[in-house]
Amino acid sequence: MWKILRNTLIGHPLPSDEASKHRLGNLSALAVFASDALSSVAYATEEILLVLILAGPFYLYLSLPISGAIVLLLFIIATSYRQTIRAYPTGGGAYTVAKENLGTLMGLIAGASLLIDYVLTVAVSVAAGIAAITSAVPSLYEHRVALALAGVGVIATGNLRGVKESGHLFAGPAYGFILAMGLLIIVGFFRYLTGDPPSPHLTPQVFEPLSAFLILRAFSSGCAALTGVEAISNGVTAFQKPEAENANRVLRWLAMILACLFGGITFLSWLYRIVPDEKETAISQLARVILGDGISYGFVQMATCAILILAANTSFADFPRLASRMARDSFLPRQLQQLGDRLVFSNGIWLLAGAASFLLVLFSAKTHLLIPLYAVGVFLSFTLSQTGMVVHHLKVKEPFWQKNLLINLLGATITAVVLIVILVAKFTHGAWIVTILIPLFVAWFYAVRDHYVVAAQQLTIDMAVPPRKLKHTVIVPVVSIHRGVLSALEYAKSLSSNVRAVTVALDEATAKSLQAQWRKWASDVPLVVLRTPYRSLVEPLKQYIKEVDAQDPEDLITVVIPSFVPAKWWHNFLHNQSSMLLGAAFRGMRNVVVTSVRFHFDR
């Protein structure tokens, strides 16, 4: 049943040699990797305006130079990442670049930042997308957590199907959003040039004085537009050959589109005198003024919602890849390396979906609680990655390395400044959580690696073990006597002549009746009756086994547990599962081997 469900939702298993066929064409790759970056167009302008409005509507014009600076920063970061892709064609995210150039510690810090940020991207984007829906249909507000979890489920399912199909699945919304924003900008400029001038700003109330700090805050808030730019450099291996060239081409497209949309929306917002409003997003205000309340307004809102939800998809493309890379370096559990049936890193997808769902439930799918945690990780990884590239240039000295070094140095400096500004501005609002989490994660990464190292040492075969004759003692725990027990006894007797059955008597009558039956059916095996004042079977058995073990430390004790396999799955709920409990209970005991002899019911 589980198989049918899985095959319907996720698709049939694919053979391993299909791996290189499942690559993304450039148009699909843009859709998969760009949605995170593009979706920030939906809120970045508003974030700038929200800070500037503190100083009064008059200063909203500052959004123009600020977003100009951000677009400049975008091109600097994109240029830097294009060099990274060229230098690390097998996929070089901040983790790899920082680790190779700045050492393991810096790599792990970048890795922790990115992993945290991917989880936050999923949670924030899905919550924001659902908030867009519930703003349109307020009666759904009550069910936002359920809707958000369903959203995560849909995206996770798409990604479990595999990279190529998820490219198809998500191309529509990504291009729909680009189309919607493009239309909005073109129609907006046209109407502005041909129509009536928009009404002026309201008269100012009481405002903060404009300070340099406020401008820096507005700038750093607008930098939300830059989250997601690094996605492509992490996912180079998902591109068709030649991977590096294709990835670079797509990154260039992405930067161009992002600059046009973000710049256009900011400029239009200024032209149309948009003032941020708690109840309505800037995009929605713009669309309503420019397009009216009709079907084209609805299209813009739907496209915005879709891109926000799909921004989460970028993380689903990248988190599992980064996790598998860190697992290969022994810093994360090995299971994250395994390709699943559909040639995707299924465990990473499950882990991300689980962590994001946890955050969505914990914060009741409310974005404003999550947003302050959000950008710290991105800019920390930007800074580390570009500092890493600076070191790379100094070491490798490729052609034109001085120019490239300058670009990366500029990028590293600016992103470091932005990082500090974000930390200061948002520290008390939640950024402190990230500053605690990152060191904890890094410490855990080291602990994981240490475990693998120590485990490997213990498992190493340094010399051939001299063969020795094992002496077996076989113990069969029983509650009553029936065919299942008889088969277990038969098996036990075939292992050793030293077999004993053990029962834990909860009351004297049951013990007596079992002993009588035992004499009749299994008189060749001694039955040991243990007494206990409690109702647990496990503890007295463990105690007994310890005693037997102490008597002859040379012996190897095999516990043969009779168990049932029912004919129907739901019958499992009708039995005690004591064989499973016993198996788990003896797990910690050395010198004890656990064997299940199963009795299969026919019906």
Added chain:
Amino acid sequence: MWKILRNTLIGHPLPSDEASKHRLGNLSALAVFASDALSSVAYATEEILLVLILAGPFYLYLSLPISGAIVLLLFIIATSYRQTIRAYPTGGGAYTVAKENLGTLMGLIAGASLLIDYVLTVAVSVAAGIAAITSAVPSLYEHRVALALAGVGVIATGNLRGVKESGHLFAGPAYGFILAMGLLIIVGFFRYLTGDPPSPHLTPQVFEPLSAFLILRAFSSGCAALTGVEAISNGVTAFQKPEAENANRVLRWLAMILACLFGGITFLSWLYRIVPDEKETAISQLARVILGDGISYGFVQMATCAILILAANTSFADFPRLASRMARDSFLPRQLQQLGDRLVFSNGIWLLAGAASFLLVLFSAKTHLLIPLYAVGVFLSFTLSQTGMVVHHLKVKEPFWQKNLLINLLGATITAVVLIVILVAKFTHGAWIVTILIPLFVAWFYAVRDHYVVAAQQLTIDMAVPPRKLKHTVIVPVVSIHRGVLSALEYAKSLSSNVRAVTVALDEATAKSLQAQWRKWASDVPLVVLRTPYRSLVEPLKQYIKEVDAQDPEDLITVVIPSFVPAKWWHNFLHNQSSMLLGAAFRGMRNVVVTSVRFHFDR
């Protein structure tokens, strides 16, 4: 760690012979079993008024004769149950009475009704109690589901500690509520007689005509006051000896208290011209008018909230007992019969807490969605139980049986009428769900019993099995070669001379390198390399074992799985758990015994 947590929350395990000591004194028993019935005082009057107001405030006086009828019904039902307790001193709920007198089918219908109703009682009562808190502190409304789940958790923990201690834990709120309502009624009458007459009702608006059906609906809504009366008859065995007499005494107290409080509140509501209001409960209105907004009003509201949450406790006392009784009759999984460490039916408590939590999450802890499902089960079980007593009187003919038969016949008839009215009035509002669920449950009960019967048949030893010499084939699945594998091989060789290791090669290079190492360290055991285009280890192994099994059906195949036991619990997440997966995968295969040989890490 789990043990420390458990001992702190639930207490240390108790020896079995403490069972008879853990009985309830009558005052504790009243608190434990009465809270469900008493809590209905908090809303029963309001339910009557809510129906009557449809015909206009003028007709609210009809609440007096209606509640008179309900109090009469209460005494009839209580009298009937006192006979049940006398006839079934070992605890005779509707399930037992219906089963013994009307046959198994009727017993199971009563059992299904009761189990459903216990779960609903927990969900409805906890949600209503939390709603009382969130009405007082509106900022908590957002967190009502979490609060409700915490409430369920507290009550479940209290019950897991054991019957006697939960009696202590819950006596305060129950008696607090009786005190609060008693005070309210006494002060209310005193103020009415000495103070100004209350303001008259508002002028009527547009109303429905008063019909007989409306009066019946009002009556049946008020019958919510009677839910929980049957609790004592289910829990007779929890009383101190002599159980039946003590139980009857407590039932008499309960009926008297309930009649006084319910009658008093209804009468006061009429005196003070209380009109039901969506925003404020009738009790809250009464308390505010009579006691003002001060500390005594707060006490009434707090006591009401506490009793509502503790009403859930009645179900926690009864659900596990009924479930264990049905499990003893093989209609429910056996595990529900087991007494836990603290001499309570822990599994039943967990099951109830889980089911109620599920409903609370599913319905967002909103009572109005659950209430229509609520009373059907109670009155179905009332009717069946009293019809059963009618048959009992006809069969047994105890002294005065004619009088008793008449009482039960009257009770059965009236509860049947009420049941029909509830079904008709609430069918489209959710009662239909219960009419579907009950037959499903009954069918499942039969299926469970059939399974146990069939399983017992298959396990019966009808004759001694002739001893035969088992031929062993031992298969050791391996991925790489290390100390753990060597111990497993050593163990395997001690079982049989026919040992082979099997590996699934995901790629040729790994296979080659393993074969080379194998020749060095384990050349005495043949290594079989299986090839697969997929990345699953399990399927090729299963296929191989099937082939080996087919070659020689006489053989018994033992699969020896090398596995790890890490030194720290969290290390488990760092390994594949493939030994567990393999064990589960081979579970369905006949003729296969699964053995784990564990390698214990030292650090």
